[in-house]
Amino acid sequence: MAESGRRGDRGPPPAILLRESFRDGDKVRTRTLANLTSWAPERIEALRRALKGEFDGLTGDLQPVCGPIFAVLFVLKQLAERVGLLRVLGTERWAKLVLFLLLARVATQGSRLSAVRWAAHHAVAETLGLGRFDEDDLYEALDRLAKLALLLVLVCVAAQGSRLSAVRWAAHHAVAETLGLGHFDEEDL
Numbered sequence: 589m590a591e592s593g594r595r596g597d598r599g600p601p602p603a604i605l606l607r608e609s610f611r612d613g614d615k616v617r618t619r620t621l622a623n624l625t626s627w628a629p630e631r632i633e634a635l636r637r638a639l640k641g642e643f644d645g646l647t648g649d650l651q652p653v654c655g656p657i658f659a660v661l662f663v664l665k666q667l668a669e670r671v672g673l674l675r676v677l678g679t680e681r682w683a684k685l686v687l688f689l690l691l692a693r694v695a696t697q698g699s700r701l702s703a704v705r706w707a708a709h710h711a712v713a714e715t716l717g718l719g720r721f722d723e724d725d726l727y728e729a730l731d732r733l734a735k736l737a738l739l740l741v742l743v744c745v746a747a748q749g750s751r752l753s754a755v756r757w758a759a760h761h762a763v764a765e766t767l768g769l770g771h772f773d774e775e776d777l
Contacts, residue, residue, distance in 0.1 A: 601625075604632060656711040664691040665715055684718050685729035691716075700726045 606622040624632055637643065668674055668687060677683040692703035700723045712718050 661715040
């Protein structure tokens with residue numbers, strides 16, 4: 589490889605060229621094989637080291653290292669963030685599990701068990717900050733979501749009438765028992 593061009597502060601930026609020398613009769617000539625100027629410096633250095641023979645002792649027995657699949661969950665999480673889903677769900681573990689269920693459903697169209705199997709090959713921990721989980725954890729997260737959905741209905745009823753009417757409606761429909769809230773009254777809303 590040869591570097592040509594700028595000397596000091598004058599002239600064009602240096603060109604990095606891959607050149608070959610050959611004999612033409614009694615003369616030694618060179619020809620340019622490639623212009624490497626647009627390459628990243630790390631890539632140029634790797635080629636320079638390879639041409640010097642620094643990698644000659646390596647065998648082809650090295651296996652490539654592959655990690656979990658990252659892009660699918662990352663892109664879906666970005667979309668969920670743009671539409672405000674992350675803000676609505678929050679950051680608790682159950683909320684992250686619900687988010688995972690939603691994203692896995694978009695990506696795979698499968699059951700909760702298949703989502704758990706799918707998670708084993710994807711960067712769930714790195715993308716969503718979730719440790720190990722199984723389908724029972726997903727069902728518990730869905731139960732929590734269902735309770736919050738009922739609470740949302742309760743709040744909507746309360747917003748349309750008085751808080752006392754919301755409490756009466758909730759008592760009539762056994763919302764407290766369903767949500768596992770125990771006894772509550774007008775001040776709890």
